[in-house]
Amino acid sequence: KAKKAALSKAGASYNIALQDADQGVVTRFPPEPSGYLHIGHAKAALLNDYFAHDLYKGTLLLRFDDTNPSKEKQEFEDSIIEDLALMGIKPDRTSYTSDYLQVLYEHTIRLITEGHAYADDTEQEKMRDERWKGIASERRERTVEENLRIFEEMKVASEEGQKNCIRAKMSVDNPNKAMRDPVIYRCNLLPHHRTGTTWKMYPTYDLAVPIVDALEGVTHALRTTEYADRNDQYQWFIDILGLRQVHIWDFARMNFIRTFLSKRKLTKLIDTGKVWGWDDPRMPTIRGVRRRGMTIPALRDFILKQGPSRNIVNMDWTNFWATNKKVIDAVAPRFTAIDKENTVRATIIGGPDKPYTEEKPKHNKNPEVGTKKVTFSSELILEQADVKLMKEGEEITLMAWGNAIVRKIVGSDPITSVELELHLEGDVKKTEKKVTWASFEGQTLIPVELVDFDYLITKDKLEEDDEMEKFLTPVTEFRSAALCDQNVQDLKVDDIIQFERKGYYRVDKAYKDGEPAVLFNIPTGKEAKK
Template identity: 45%
Template sequence: MFMLMIFAEDSDCLMTEHYFTINAKPGEVPYASALAIAAGGYSPELSIRLSDDIKPGLTINGYVISNDITIARIISQSIGVEDFTGRTCFERSKIDEVLTLCERVIDGFLSSEEVMFGVQLSEFGTIFKRRITIADIALWSLIARNPSLQKSFCGLFNVVLEDCRFLKAHMMVGKFVDKTIKPQIREKQKDEGKFVDLPGAEKGKVVVRFPPEASGYLHIGHAKAALLNQYYQQEFEGELIMRFDDTNPAKENSHFEKVIQEDLALLNVIPHRWTHTSDYFDVMLEMCEKLLREGKAYVDDTDMETMRKEREDRIASKNRCLSTDMNLSLWEEMKKGSERGKQCCVRIKIDFESNNGALRDPTIYRCKPEEHVRTGIKYKVYPTYDFACPIVDSLEGVTHALRTTEYHDRDDQYYFICDALGLRKPYIWSYSRLNMTNTVMSKRKLTWFVNEGLVEGWDDPRLPTVRGVIRRGMTVEGLRQFIIAQGGSRSVVMMEWDKIWSFNKKVIDPIAPRYTALESIAIVPVYISTPIVVEEVQVPLHPKNADIGNKRIWHSSKLLLEQADALEIKSGDTVTFVNWGNIKIISVERSQDVVTQIHAVLDLADQDFRKTMKVTWIAETGSSVASCIPVIAAQYDHIISKAVVGKDEDWQNFINYKSVQFIRMLGEPALRNVRKGDIIQIQRKGFYICDHEYQEKSMYSGVESPLLLIYIPDGHVKDNTKLKQKSDSEPKAEHQSTANCTSLPTQDALTDVCKLYEEIYAQGEVVRLEKAKNAKSEESMAAIAKLLELKKQYKEKAGIEYKAGQPPINNSSLSSQDVSSEITVLNEKIKAQGELVRIEKAKNPKSEASITAIAKLLELKKQYKEVSGREYKPV
């Protein structure tokens, strides 16, 4: 594989963070890609290899991408300049939309004219005023091949031509060079800067390692580390070591070792060796003793607070000059785990006056007479991670130690320990830690969510754990491409989730089969008066990928539509029913603001689909084989409502308690074939992953289990706004909890208003039932009148309007903010647990998971009653 570096064009752009394998045939240089490279300050000539003997495209980890616009998109995202990729969510969304359209032109599904005349440009010719983005580059590459469009869009055409940054790109392509404004001549600088160069790396000789602590589940940050190590191991045909860092017996857990092995299997990361730091405990004991004998380390019994203060003030410990005999004597006490030994630690002598705090005689051994999961009670002393890491790296033959930039201050310490012990020094290569918005990555905080029951478990789709994101529909390939696109960047930034999901979409879009499901609320029947024989028809599961196969649909004289689509239809319209053809609308019947039924005739002879409304539908045949199935779609939102929680802010104030929504749908018959883990697209709704398969009615319960789908975000901004949520800047439970409760002055008033509150709730149910039968009936009108009267009485006695979900609270006993906050939290927990109960019962009502979920729900309701003084009532 040809390893290509993107070189800086001048000394102002020296970087080491962007590297690709881009191949092209002479005379077929990818124009958009060349322009994107030039926009980032890099040299297209040195970044694109021209040859007749290679397959054109961008190669990333063995995966070849040939679409010029897609390559340009990846380059721009890797360079990461906001002016070029979008400053805001709106800009990024708009740019993504334009790039997708341009990609479809390259793939042959749209014409350049369709895209250009459909895009709105500013008066400056570009999408956004006075700025060229990657979307403008993509559009420009389309009109560069079309003289007619160059005239129609001369503003965009000229603004790119007049930008001297792109001269090298035009020269390489061999077009428009004479029209490009030449930059001022200056002394040519040496081309430098490359994506990642592992010094001393040789094919077949690179050894890397991934060393997590076996004390929890892997999250997406760990996934970046694992996949980066795997990437370099594969690029250099080397070796990957998976090492469990078990230097802390209190945290090490064999259960989590199995968990991590399973998580790595989910990521398709297969190491060549599995090792433990504890495999080298005997060797490290000898090395520590060697340092003590040589006077390079000392035993220190200074208490923790004093030691911390001395290190801050750069004061040498009183024990720094202990004799060798005294050090060895105390060392023996430590190894025995005696009371005297437990007061001591071993520190290595480096430089207690150093500006780098990591060099101020760091601790290398501690006395911990605790049982170790692998070695039992054999050892009473354990090395620190900082001491063990360089030793084990060297002994295991690691050539390149990949670490996040947060360890940068410890690099000198790492090398000092190697030198002090006469060990071979691996090369340390740093990369940025992966930080994601609207979530928590801390093991402690993630554990809190699980223990509090605010999530379903460690695989909850809202969590950033490997299991969580994969359950939500993230593919390993999508995650891998996202990580590789980050490259070796050392810039510490907060990444938005839309970036990672947009990579995932590109992986699943070409292979996800398409199905139809309709939201169950007020489904509208469409009656076709044209004589139709009920028939089964085979249609493609994917409009562009025949390899995905076909599915069965049915034609009949009665079709079902969603209410939202029906509201857009008018008499006389021609509507395209996807996978069938055009249908002429005769009449649309409505009741108030709801469409009740539609009458139409077939018009299949009309093949003009360009300006028609497109709808998805399901036929109603009366046949059990062709019957619809119930579908529940889970829509998850961010677990933290604020993108970035400040250091001085309490993260629990920004917990999004309403982070899941369940939508009931009616699914087409073919959805019976969807299996757990399958990723599909519900047409015109988005991508989903199957969390639980549909099951026919059980012979024991007589209840069918619905198909449970989880919505997969696709990187668009709309994903984050589908669920209603409070402002990012407003804390949730603690500061707003009192707004969820109505405060009353006396116990008598409380009794009356509580009674009214319950009567209003009950009357509301009556109104809903009567309106479902006949919204205009006398019974409905009478029920509504009574409901309004009850609400009027409530306002008179409570002093405020009735609000569903905000029950009154007695001031005398429950007026404190803490209590009201607790009620709010309990209310949200009960709602979430109720949804979990429904899901588990749908799978198996007699399972242990169902019984456990029900028991927890009852316990939460009991707590609610104890705190509020009344039974929990769902809203």
């Protein structure tokens, strides 16, 4: 239901159509299994899903773009499948570029045989320089026989083979540098996570994508705009090889302030111990933002609202979390937490002789959230910060109980105890101070650890070549202890709740055998920028 709601909202504002959609729509999401999906990937996946399944009655393919054994792992593949399912995305078919290695090899033989590709052993630096200046490689005019022979050497990764790569013979000096004889095959001796050591050379992305798109019947290939320079070479391969035409459809990358969305950089954060792993709540991965308390309906809603605009925007996290707050505020049960290091004992004059417990709603405005136990007694704990502001003789409100008059404050900095006289006839609308409290008697207070996080990165707008190390926030994790009402002992991992006057939290570890529960603060978008 949440999915449909998010989509209809987004769909209404898109007002776009794909070219030739009447002839069928097949889209594909082509992740490389070299890391966990981040929220940028989520945009690509959701857009492909939107076109294939919501705007048209089409087909969505999931294709693992797995032709670089240096970076790819089964663990990543599994996590991608799980995360797509979590987002409600159901691909109609799943495939692997590595299933096409034989086919891609044969297409390359054809390119070579027809004079459209050549083997080149120009050393890397020199090749880069020649491409930049528009100078032809000395190897450009090798004969077809020579090129075929070397391609076979590459196949077995002989010494000569390993020195060479295959380049498409497109152009030496095209103003579009992507057209300057791009590399389409190179050796890699590392075992591949699916094909083992069967292959010792692999096609590049530039060659594999157009061929596999065409062969799999993709009608519309969605690509981020930074690939626009490569659209011509994509078309070149389709035309030269006489493959089925594919519409390329560009959309904008999604970037966020103070955030790297690059698997390479995220991997580095993990490898250097800056975060706990791919699902660290500070990571911009789908798992990371979920663990921080983002909900899937809000994630979908947020991303689909960006729509397929072609302007690259540096998104602010404020809107991201504000979208989530709307979702969780309506359903998050309310509980009480008292800062453990700064409690003040309060005695209630005229309070109950014996503790008693009542069932109260968990959410003031939403009875469907259920009820919880609230224990009343004459021995409470309050927070130092609240009591510090009180004056003797003042009328205050004990939240969800009623008014009381401050009779006596004992000690200062820290205040050691306070006496309050219950005054339930008082008007709660007239008091200035609403005070959080928990009964010290008649219930077992539950210890919890509250964790808040800061951005990993100190710089708002990062450039592509900014070195991550220079912009790392020194401390990004803040822990404090609290004592909570008895209901908190029943919370389970992943529950999202609100502590009155403190904020929203997601349970990362449940309370068990006296071991504190661990809860992560969920941003609401309202936080002052740190």
